[in-house]
Amino acid sequence: MIFGNANLARPGHGAGLPETDALRTSAWISRDPHAPPPEEAVDFILFEHLRHREMCTALERMAAAPAADAVEAAKLAQFIRHDLTLHILDEEELFFPLLRERCLPEDEIDAALQRMNREHAEDRELSAQVRLILLSIATEAKAPASIKGGAEALRRFAQNQRRHMMLENAVLIPLARRRLTGGDLAALGQRLAARRRLESPTSHR
Numbered sequence: 001m002i003f004g005n006a007n008l009a010r011p012g013h014g015a016g017l018p019e020t021d022a023l024r025t026s027a028w029i030s031r032d033p034h035a036p037p038p039e040e041a042v043d044f045i046l047f048e049h050l051r052h053r054e055m056c057t058a059l060e061r062m063a064a065a066p067a068a069d070a071v072e073a074a075k076l077a078q079f080i081r082h083d084l085t086l087h088i089l090d091e092e093e094l095f096f097p098l099l100r101e102r103c104l105p106e107d108e109i110d111a112a113l114q115r116m117n118r119e120h121a122e123d124r125e126l127s128a129q130v131r132l133i134l135l136s137i138a139t140e141a142k143a144p145a146s147i148k149g150g151a152e153a154l155r156r157f158a159q160n161q162r163r164h165m166m167l168e169n170a171v172l173i174p175l176a177r178r179r180l181t182g183g184d185l186a187a188l189g190q191r192l193a194a195r196r197r198l199e200s201p202t203s204h205r
């Protein structure tokens with residue numbers, strides 16, 4: 001399933017929060033039944049970027065909120081911990097190496113991938129900080145503005161993620177469509193799907 005992130009389908013996971021309608025219908029999680037499966041690798045990655053954009057909007061909304069939304073904060077923390085992390089690993093371990101192998105010198109793929117890898121690394125610390133802030137909101141009912149640097153960190157993370165995704169969509173996705181063979185795309189899709197099959201509801205806690 002595309003939202004194979006079983007934790008998203010298991011509201012409250014990791015935060016000890018009860019299942020609520022708010023969790024199931026949270027606006028930043030697209031539950032589009034027509035979402036592409038991981039086997040359709042490029043469309044799947046693009047669709048994941050859409051979900052990340054929804055995450056960014058939710059983070060910015062939360063940064064401006066006068067009060068804590070514990071349920072939303074727990075869900076965002078879990079999304080970053082699981083979904084975003086898995087996506088970055090997919091890119092670094094599967095997608096980027098394939099592009100590096102297939103692209104031509106004029107594509108200047110090495111420079112683009114160096115930048116993407118650098119941005120992944122640069123955001124790692126901020127991502128951990130954002131998760132801690134979200135967990136404070138979730139467990140201590142603190143408004144982001146009452147956490148030192150809280151609102152600022154949520155906004156900065158959202159901005160970084162948006163800029164990063166725009167570059168991937170504008171540079172890497174067109175190159176993938178142009179340079180990867182049918183066999184490459186099928187193999188990539190199979191590996192993305194296999195990783196998600198491993199993500200059973202009990203496989204990560």
Ligand SMILES: [Fe+2]
Pocket residue numbers: 088091116120164168
């Ligand atoms: Fe990325």
Ligand SMILES: [Fe+2]
Pocket residue numbers: 049087091165168
């Ligand atoms: Fe990405």
